[in-house]
Amino acid sequence: MGRGFLLAAVVASAFCGSSAIAEVKAKPNAVDAGSEIAADIVAGEKQYMRECRACHGRKAEGVSSFPKLVGHPADHLVQRLEQYRAGEKLGPNTPLMAAVTKELSDQDISNLAGFIVSLPE
Template sequence: MRVLTGLVLASLAIPGLASDSPLDRHNEIMSNETLRQQAYNAGKERILFCGYCHGADGNSKRDYIPNLAAQNPVYLFNAFRKFGTGERSDYVMSSLAKILSEEDKVNIAIYYSGQEVISEPPDSPALYSQGETVYSNACRQCHGKEGKGQAELPRLAGQPTEYIRNTLRLFRDKDPARQSEIMTAVAANLSDDDIRAVAEYVRSMDSN
């Protein structure tokens, strides 16, 4: 435990970065191949603890935990911020958000965004087809035709079914663990069958 704590608390500064804003630092890093590779390598070192749940390659080991592979990096470090402020609540993530440095968070986001998500084929073609309709009506406008999101909006393609179901129910139930006016309004119109179907659909979006 002492070793893990040390790894989590450690911080690796990337030379040549002047801005204090995570978004500005991310943009600056991504515009410079040398800095990008340094950040990627630093993030790879920092994900030892993250990998126990999210996987070393960003593909979750449990169906109720999200995949971080190929996730939008801006969304990832915004998620860190929300866990730190209480806008999102999870025992492990809320604790990590308070002890990881800003540089760690940016590096971890860059590392995981560079991994490939592993999608699975649908278990039920009928449910997949139903989910495609739900997604087109409720999700496509923000998360995109291919479910890849944009900047601060998360990638949904390839996410585990249970994670999607649980998250949509939290929004629908206005649970304080997840706060978003837009998502609360969208989820309010989804039935349990809609949620089950769209979860099946997004899990398999990249498998075809």
């Protein structure tokens, strides 16, 4: 497979009301071989705007002490969200992130990561 950032096109049909679901290929790096996740980009965007935007910015560009998310591979984002959800201490924002992520399902996490990697850097 190629090293593209998006494995499949996001397809949304206004006529049948389907969600935009895409296979998102993680942006490769030295640690990540580039596995794929199934993500509902529209659901991820809604969740991001509701839960993440205030701290990480509208386009995941980072705000103040809250890091930039755009540009990270999907696998990295999934891993971090799962670590926060499990209560692992990752830095000074852990208490806030643990509270935000504790109710996220695996699919919610995939959707969020899919939405973030779909954003332009």
